[in-house]
Structures are given as structure tokens and as C-alpha cells.
Amino acid sequence: MQLKDKMDNIQSISHTKNLTLNNINKSFGDNHVVKDLSLKVEKGEFVVLLGPSGCGKTTALRMIAGLESVDSGEIEIGDSVVTHKLPKFRNISMVFQSYALYPHKTVSENIAFPLKVRKISGDARDKAILDAAKQVHMEDLLDRYPRQLSGGQRQRVALARAIVRQPDIFLMDEPLSNLDAKLRVHMRTELKRMQHEMGITTVYVTHDQVEAMTLANRVAIMNEGVLQQIAPPKEIYGNPKNVFVAGFMGSPAMNFIDGTIENNEMNILGRKFGLNENLENQNALLGIRPEHASISEKDKGHFNAKVFTTEQAGDHTLVNLNVGEQSMVVKMSSDFEADFDKEVGITFSLEDSYLFQKNNGERIEVRLVDK
Numbered sequence: 001m002q003l004k005d006k007m008d009n010i011q012s013i014s015h016t017k018n019l020t021l022n023n024i025n026k027s028f029g030d031n032h033v034v035k036d037l038s039l040k041v042e043k044g045e046f047v048v049l050l051g052p053s054g055c056g057k058t059t060a061l062r063m064i065a066g067l068e069s070v071d072s073g074e075i076e077i078g079d080s081v082v083t084h085k086l087p088k089f090r091n092i093s094m095v096f097q098s099y100a101l102y103p104h105k106t107v108s109e110n111i112a113f114p115l116k117v118r119k120i121s122g123d124a125r126d127k128a129i130l131d132a133a134k135q136v137h138m139e140d141l142l143d144r145y146p147r148q149l150s151g152g153q154r155q156r157v158a159l160a161r162a163i164v165r166q167p168d169i170f171l172m173d174e175p176l177s178n179l180d181a182k183l184r185v186h187m188r189t190e191l192k193r194m195q196h197e198m199g200i201t202t203v204y205v206t207h208d209q210v211e212a213m214t215l216a217n218r219v220a221i222m223n224e225g226v227l228q229q230i231a232p233p234k235e236i237y238g239n240p241k242n243v244f245v246a247g248f249m250g251s252p253a254m255n256f257i258d259g260t261i262e263n264n265e266m267n268i269l270g271r272k273f274g275l276n277e278n279l280e281n282q283n284a285l286l287g288i289r290p291e292h293a294s295i296s297e298k299d300k301g302h303f304n305a306k307v308f309t310t311e312q313a314g315d316h317t318l319v320n321l322n323v324g325e326q327s328m329v330v331k332m333s334s335d336f337e338a339d340f341d342k343e344v345g346i347t348f349s350l351e352d353s354y355l356f357q358k359n360n361g362e363r364i365e366v367r368l369v370d371k
């Protein structure tokens, strides 16, 4: 991009704003779907709302957009409270999963739609369309109709239509989920680049943790309407607050193995470990990421296990094992092979393992040590 274009762009988005949610709540009948959600998104920041289906992500986004009323709490954009303002007074652009282009309008006319509503015409309109189309690399396809475009190109038109409004804030609800896997990965990189170039404050909803990890400045993880943790992706991955976050972030997921803590020792499958700090007696869960364990000969690891299946995955092999009554996945190199039901040993990195309270899932910030 030419420097001049870049400067024009930066000027055009210099009004992007921060977003604050203070204890917002929403119920549908007696279904309390968003519970005391508080969140501060900094100017230019890209926050991804991540969580399982039905946890309240879309509802939260629709409240920010003004498409859903708020039962209690406050929403601020920049310095103004917008909690009860109509959507059109919030200067937000929202991109949905179904990008809903007008089939009988060209790319150019589709992108121009928000300008028509705002009664912008003539040269200003043409320039705005071209600028927005350039952002998503669609400037050569302005005269095409949606049916003449690929899924990814259609999605880009939807993005351009959102950009052309010069919003203070972007809201995106699973915008890539209708695309095939390859295109989704491609559009993910395009979105990341677009965010780098435009720097508009964005709240992006997905239930795809890879999308969240790669796009977000910070990831906000929700479960059953409650914000569990908000932090940069690395922090969420390396320092999860509870079992839910630990199990949700990472693929394959973290393994959890039952154990008991008694007299400052943790007993896991009959094997005793020390603790680097004193703890009350309780039931606890040991969390081990698949990449932090390895398979050795029987009786040579921390505990024994039996191979259930192995899955070759190109650059690595996933080994599913039974450990007593529990199951576990270990990530090994691609040349690893083992027969079904083979008895093996499992060694894990004590330093990289996690402990959680069994009763409420909260993280215990204590490490295991060898005895």
C-alpha cells in the first residue's frame, strides 16, 4: 500500500473508540444468558469472545450493537453511555455469519449501501467505495454480482460494507464459519492484516479456539453466560484460571486426572508426588497438556497406561491411552508407533502441569515435585 493511502486510512479511522461493558445482564424469560458481564476493550484492540455454543456470545454482541435490550448494567462507547440508544446512534458495523449481500446489486452497490442510508453521493461515495474495496482486495471486482463471487470474496464484500461506514467499533459474529477450512484460514490472515492496517476496535465472536488464538489481542472466554477469563492468548493458554478455560483452550485438550491431596502429598493413580507449598487435604485434578507428556517403556514413567489408539497426523502422532479408569492423550513425534493395548509408561513434565480444585474447578497455584 502507498504511504499516502495508508495515511488516508489512518485518518479515516482515527476516531475509533474504546468500549466498556459494566455488569450487563440479559435474560430470556427465566433463562439468564448473560450474567454480570464486564469488559473493557481498548481503542484499536481486537478482543475475541470465545465459548461453547449457547454460552451467550451472540446475545452479548447484539446488546453492544443495540439489537437486543439490556436488562441491567451499562454500555459505554468512548465517553458516552449508549445502553439505551438505538443502533443507528452507536456508529457500529456488524458482520454476521451469513453475510447477506443483495443478490441483484453489484459488489459496488452492495458496498455503497450504508452510504445511501447516510445520503453520501457523488465523488465522496465513489472514493469511499474504492477505499473500502481496496482494504479487502476487491477493487477489481466492483461490477460483479454476488453469484459471480466465491464464498471468500462474498465475505470480503460484507467486510467492505462494514468498513465503508467508518465505524467506531466493529462487531463480528463468526464471520468465517460459512467458509471451507482452507478459505477460513486464508480469510483469517486477511482479517489479521486488515486489523493491523486499520486498527479499529473490534469484538469478534467465535467458538473456534484457533481463530481466537491467532486473531486476538485478548481472548475473553465465556461459559454459561459468565466471563471466565480475559487475557492475551498466550496467557490464557499458559496460565488458565480454572478447569473450564484450561480444557477449552488447546487442541487436543488438556488431560485431567483425578487425585487426592493428603498430608501435603498428592496421590495420583497410586503414585505419590510432593507439593512445592502446603495444601489442605482435598480432591484435586492434575492437568497435563498432551504435548507435555511422553511415552516410555512400562514401569519407567510416572505411571503406566495402555494404548487405546494411535492417530497419525502428519507432523505428529496422537496417542490415546487408558490410565486406570481414565483416558488421556499424548502427543508424540510422527515416527511413534505402538500396538493396540500395549502397556507403556507415561512421563510428564511436572513443571508444566497444573492443579485444580476438584469441587469448583479453580486453579491451585501449586506445583508437583518429585518425591
Ligand SMILES: Nc1ncnc2c1ncn2[C@@H]1O[C@H](COP(=O)(O)OP(=O)(O)OP(=O)(O)O)[C@@H](O)[C@H]1O
Pocket (backbone or CB within 6 Å): 028, 031, 033, 051, 052, 053, 054, 055, 056, 057, 058, 059, 060, 207
Ligand atoms: N431471542 C431469543 N429468545 C429466547 N432465547 C434466546 C434468544 N436468543 C438467544 N436465546 C438463548 O440464549 C442463549 C444464548 O444464546 P446465544 O445465541 O447468545 O449463544 P451463542 O454463544 O452465540 O451460541 P452459538 O455459538 O451457538 O452461536 C441460548 O440458550 C439461546 O437459546
Ligand SMILES: [Mg+2]
Pocket (backbone or CB within 6 Å): 057, 058, 059, 173
Ligand atoms: Mg452465536
